[in-house]
Amino acid sequence: MIVLSIDTSQAASVALVDTESATVLAAEQADxxxxxxEFCGPALARVLSNQVRPDLVVTGIGPGPFTGLRVGIAAGIAVGQARGIPVKGLLSQAALAEELRRTDTPTEGPVLIAADARRREVYFSVYEGSEARLTAGPFVAKPAExxxxxxxxxxxKISERLGRGFVLYPDVLGSSGRAEIVDPRAEFLAFAAAGEIASGRELGEPVPEYLREPDARSAPVRESTLR
Structure with a gap:
């Protein structure tokens, strides 16, 4: 299966992956x-210039900041509609768990993944390292909580720690033993999605997982004094 994957929950990334042969056909990661x-449009154009056409679009659904997260989801839906292919969603932190699982030294036991949630908070979840399977979360809280x-x-009992949260708050959360695994990468999101399908679990819809209300608020409706 050829999967176009997009994630904008932290630093943005786009990839085109042949999941059957475990081949990354094209991939780009923002810095x-x-x-x-600004990143997603040109990156998608370059990745989709590959002669291999995707069968499925998978977007990371977060958790992540409101504005950035919806950019990737909207882009994925637009590609799916234009190409006439399905669009599905998967929690973004599954990409980090899958990347760890595919390293030369995968971790057995629970893996804590923490991402930047702004407001001096982190999004975090726990995955089973050997299977990259979600066991708790996602949650949002201050590092001390x-x-x-x-x-x-x-x-x-946590066997491993991954993600940007440990880069930002090592004094509270501890440090990660995998400094190279920081943000979700789209190619690993695609592999994680293929793993879900192979295990008989259905992928969800591309609905964002914000975990909290956006900063923006609607202006209050004022009652007119005119009669």
Missing amino acids: DQRRHV VADVLEAHGQT
Whole structure:
């Protein structure tokens, strides 16, 4: 199956992957967490110039900041409609768990993944390392509250730590032993999606997982004094 995958939950990335042969046909990764719109359009054009056509679009659904996250989802839906192919969604942190699983030294046991949620908070979840399977989360909290949330959900033993959250808050969360695995990469999102399908689990719809309300608020409706 040929999968076009897009993730903009942290730094944006786009990839075209042949999941049956485990071949990355094309991939691009942004070098920062901003400018998702400016990155996605040109990156998609270059990736889709490959002569191999995708059968499926998979978008990372977060959790992630409101504005950046919807850029990737909207782009994925647009490609799906233009090409007449299905569009599905998968939690973005599954890409980091899958990347770890595919390293030369995969981790057995629970893997804590933490991402930048802005507002001095982190998005975090726990995956089973050997299967890259979600076991708890996703959650959002201040770094100092993460341990309490994990304990409340029975996640007291962590074998590995991954993600940008550990780069930002090592004094509170501890440090990651995999400094090279920081943000979700679209190629690993595609492999994670293929793993879900192979395991008989259906992929979800491309609906964003924000975990909290956006900063923007609608202006209050004022009652007119005119009669």
